[in-house]
Amino acid sequence: MSEPIRVVVTGAAGQIAYSLLYMIAKGDVFGADQTLILHLLDIVPMAGVLEGVVMELADCALPLLRQVVPTTDPAVAFKDVSAAFLVGAMPRKEGMERKDLLASNVTIFKAQGEALDKYAKKDVKVLVVGNPANTNALVCSHYAPSIPRENFTAMTRLDQNRARAHIAVKVNVPVDDVKNVIIWGNHSATQFPDAKHATAKIGLVEKSVYDAINNQSYLEEDFVSIIQKRGAAVIAARKMSSAMSAAKAASDHMKDWWNGTSPGNFVSMAVVSDGSYGVPKDIVFSFPVEIKNKEWTIVQGLDVDEFARSKLEVTSQELLEEKEEAMAVCSQD
Numbered sequence: 001m002s003e004p005i006r007v008v009v010t011g012a013a014g015q016i017a018y019s020l021l022y023m024i025a026k027g028d029v030f031g032a033d034q035t036l037i038l039h040l041l042d043i044v045p046m047a048g049v050l051e052g053v054v055m056e057l058a059d060c061a062l063p064l065l066r067q068v069v070p071t072t073d074p075a076v077a078f079k080d081v082s083a084a085f086l087v088g089a090m091p092r093k094e095g096m097e098r099k100d101l102l103a104s105n106v107t108i109f110k111a112q113g114e115a116l117d118k119y120a121k122k123d124v125k126v127l128v129v130g131n132p133a134n135t136n137a138l139v140c141s142h143y144a145p146s147i148p149r150e151n152f153t154a155m156t157r158l159d160q161n162r163a164r165a166h167i168a169v170k171v172n173v174p175v176d177d178v179k180n181v182i183i184w185g186n187h188s189a190t191q192f193p194d195a196k197h198a199t200a201k202i203g204l205v206e207k208s209v210y211d212a213i214n215n216q217s218y219l220e221e222d223f224v225s226i227i228q229k230r231g232a233a234v235i236a237a238r239k240m241s242s243a244m245s246a247a248k249a250a251s252d253h254m255k256d257w258w259n260g261t262s263p264g265n266f267v268s269m270a271v272v273s274d275g276s277y278g279v280p281k282d283i284v285f286s287f288p289v290e291i292k293n294k295e296w297t298i299v300q301g302l303d304v305d306e307f308a309r310s311k312l313e314v315t316s317q318e319l320l321e322e323k324e325e326a327m328a329v330c331s332q333d
């Protein structure tokens, strides 16, 4: 067993954390040999609920979990952490877009960027889940200048998982036999779920998903729109936003970042754009990435046709607008 690492989950008394904490604490993310000290941050009115979460974690009797530190103080929460799951933020309700949360949520990520900068390890890996996730991650990184920008990411893995699961049903194979579906852009209704480079193992043969489904208009219209609106569909049904699937996606994202991707497989992560694929620089944009030695690189050289290019432009434009609004909100804070 290795020395314990410190991992913080914010919004630890909330819905997503309720599933995520168990996944982390039982070794799904950092591995079966990695012991953990879990830091749980929430706000003062939730301190009592947090105590209940601490009791339940103890009652799970998990061998990897060496200590739990519940707190409402960011200085304690972010101290010496190697990984940060920034979940704590207001969720949207029916009828809202995620960017409607910007004014209320973005200042949380300014404050937490500043706290990460002061207290966290300099190689901390930060995953922003709280919405609007891409822009919150950009803000967080902006206020943590001593931590490399590459260490700030936002979650589009839930969209990827949704897209992959949708295609698996469509071509009637287990989800594991579908790979390389891409989510480009913002975790919002402008995201571009792209099956152009995806393959599915059908029988023993790896086939392009476009060939297997053989219905271009389906893949460029219905499929795109279903995945773009899946979060809203869950809210309409549950009256609360996705939580179990969001926790699973957060676990998948960090697990791949920590352990790497397997050869020939890429995953989607929202990262600070370096201008790849003509995307504007300095917005947090979801790209296909490969990961080695805990470092991601954007997959280069994929064919982006005119249709895809127009989708990338729409989602880039939205992110530029969100960035402008977020920086204005933060400068008044």
Ligand SMILES: NC(=O)C1=CN([C@@H]2O[C@H](COP(=O)(O)OP(=O)(O)OC[C@H]3O[C@@H](n4cnc5c(N)ncnc54)[C@H](O)[C@@H]3O)[C@@H](O)[C@H]2O)C=CC1
Pocket (backbone or CB within 6 Å): 010, 011, 012, 013, 014, 015, 016, 017, 041, 042, 043, 046, 087, 088, 089, 090, 091, 092, 108, 128, 129, 130, 131, 132, 133, 155, 156, 157, 158, 159, 187, 241, 242, 243, 246
């Ligand atoms: N990126 C993605 O794919 C997804 C993102 N989300 C987003 O994740 C966020 C959390 O969702 P839920 O867990 O369902 O919400 P929730 O309302 O159940 O839990 C949020 C928790 O965050 C806490 N919190 C608020 N401000 C905080 C602060 N400054 N520091 C620490 N904790 C704070 C709240 O007290 C609450 O306990 C929402 O913004 C939601 O929209 C949800 C699903 C998927």
Ligand SMILES: O=C([O-])CC(=O)C(=O)O
Pocket (backbone or CB within 6 Å): 091, 092, 098, 131, 158, 230, 231, 232, 234, 235, 241, 242
């Ligand atoms: O839709 C929401 O507001 C929650 C979320 O981000 C998702 O489920 O993808």
